[in-house]
Amino acid sequence: xxxxxxxxxxxxxxxxxxxxxxxxxxxxxxxxxxxxxxxxxxxxxxxxxxxxxxxxxxxxxxxxxxxxxxxxxxxxxxxxxxxxxxxxxxxxxxxxxxxxxxxxxxxxxxxxxxxxxxxxxxxxxxxxxxxxxxxxxxxxxxxxxxxxxxxxxxxxxxxxxxxxxxxxxxxxxxxxxxxxxxxxxxxxxxxxxxxxxxxxxxxxxxxxxxxxxxxxxxxxxxxxxxxxxxxxxxxxxxxxxxxxxxxxxxxxxxxxxxxxxxxxxxxxxxxxxxxxxxxxxxx
Amino acid sequence: xxxxxxxxxxxxxxxxxxxxxxxxxxxxxxxxxxxxxxxxxxxxxxxxxxxxxxxxxxxxxxxxxxxxxxxxxxxxxxxxxxxxxxxxxxxxxxxxxxxxxxxxxxxxxxxxxxxxxxxxx
Numbered sequence: 001x002x003x004x005x006x007x008x009x010x011x012x013x014x015x016x017x018x019x020x021x022x023x024x025x026x027x028x029x030x031x032x033x034x035x036x037x038x039x040x041x042x043x044x045x046x047x048x049x050x051x052x053x054x055x056x057x058x059x060x061x062x063x064x065x066x067x068x069x070x071x072x073x074x075x076x077x078x079x080x081x082x083x084x085x086x087x088x089x090x091x092x093x094x095x096x097x098x099x100x101x102x103x104x105x106x107x108x109x110x111x112x113x114x115x116x117x118x119x120x121x122x123x124x125x126x127x128x129x130x131x132x133x134x135x136x137x138x139x140x141x142x143x144x145x146x147x148x149x150x151x152x153x154x155x156x157x158x159x160x161x162x163x164x165x166x167x168x169x170x171x172x173x174x175x176x177x178x179x180x181x182x183x184x185x186x187x188x189x190x191x192x193x194x195x196x197x198x199x200x201x202x203x204x205x206x207x208x209x210x211x212x213x214x215x216x217x218x219x220x221x222x223x224x225x226x227x228x229x230x231x232x233x234x235x236x237x238x239x240x241x242x243x244x245x246x247x248x249x250x251x252x253x254x255x256x257x258x259x260x261x262x263x264x265x266x267x268x269x270x271x272x273x274x275x276x277x278x279x280x281x282x283x
Numbered sequence: 284x285x286x287x288x289x290x291x292x293x294x295x296x297x298x299x300x301x302x303x304x305x306x307x308x309x310x311x312x313x314x315x316x317x318x319x320x321x322x323x324x325x326x327x328x329x330x331x332x333x334x335x336x337x338x339x340x341x342x343x344x345x346x347x348x349x350x351x352x353x354x355x356x357x358x359x360x361x362x363x364x365x366x367x368x369x370x371x372x373x374x375x376x377x378x379x380x381x382x383x384x385x386x387x388x389x390x391x392x393x394x395x396x397x398x399x400x401x402x403x404x
Contacts, residue, residue, distance in 0.1 A: 013348040014345020214308065214323075
């Protein structure tokens with residue numbers, strides 16, 4: 001079955017193909033079938049590059065509090081890179097960074113900022129001030145580096161799938177250790193569409209790893225905010241799940257389309273042994 | 284007879300009654316299946332793989348599903364409103380929820396013609 005389709009086309013599934021426009025219907029169908037065979041032989045990885053950007057990309061929307069389809073409207077999701085969007089909720093400006101065609105992973109220690117395949121990197125789990133060790137459970141490529149529950153939010157990356165959640169005990173910690181995955185703990189921000197309250201009341205520029213319209217994204221506040229105000233803003237935006245990341249002046253970067261780095265925070269003068277990042281690597 | 288769409292990966296399995304799937308949207312490597320009542324489940328299959336699964340596993344109800352462009356599969360049972368020039372498509376189960384979607388003008392125009400044509404038959 002040929003699954004190639006343009007954004008200007010429709011197709012009834014489970015029956016004969018029914019392109020609504022006439023002319024060259026069958027010739028095109030056979031051509032597409034031949035193209036599929038060639039694509040399989042050449043490797044599926046090349047297939048997304050065949051998709052031409054569409055001026056009218058179809059997108060779906062379910063969030064009731066923002067304009068429908070605003071997040072990915074007009075974005076060619078077949079190209080790797082980071083989409084930067086902004087959103088205003090009341091008086092709060094949010095920067096939304098959506099990595100495309102990438103896989104997430106954790107890393108510990110200084111990162112190579114010249115690596116062109118790292119599209120985005122931000123500090124993930126907090127470090128203890130007294131001994132510099134990671135706060136809460138942390139698994140790096142199947143290797144547990146830290147244990148314990150200090151924060152109820154978690155992020156697990158297993159078999160390339162990133163999961164955000166809130167739980168005292170998550171089986172994903174064990175799964176990450178068994179399957180070579182990654183796992184870390186952070187303050188929860190949004191749980192199934194509802195903002196989560198946290199105790200710290202200081203203000204800082206906030207960052208969160210979020211699921212918005214089904215996509216994983218990084219959201220950064222333009223101003224200093226309390227954790228609860230930021231979480232509430234994410235809820236209003238329509239975020240379904242989110243955990244905080246290290247905020248304030250913690251270092252991170254986003255690689256722009258021209259390859260230059262947009263820095264978030266400041267590079268630390270000396271990396272601590274357990275300074276850790278969640279990064280999105282180009283597929 | 285009730286048909287089920289089964290999406291299985293190395294770690295989990297989703298079993299969805301075909302008539303309870305309202306639409307499926309593409310989210311990069313993932314796809315979001317939206318069920319009656321608004322429950323959403325994200326699976327690690329791309330939309331094209333789900334389209335193939337529908338064609339293969341749902342011999343009777345598969346024709347209820349229509350692929351719209353690169354990002355959307357809808358269950359035509361729940362189409363309630365199409366406005367091509369506004370790029371508006373609404374699905375509704377008539378009871379609990381409606382779902383506003385967008386798609387290209389050309390695709391929605393074709394969808395409208397398809398539904399009109401079938402209504403005449």
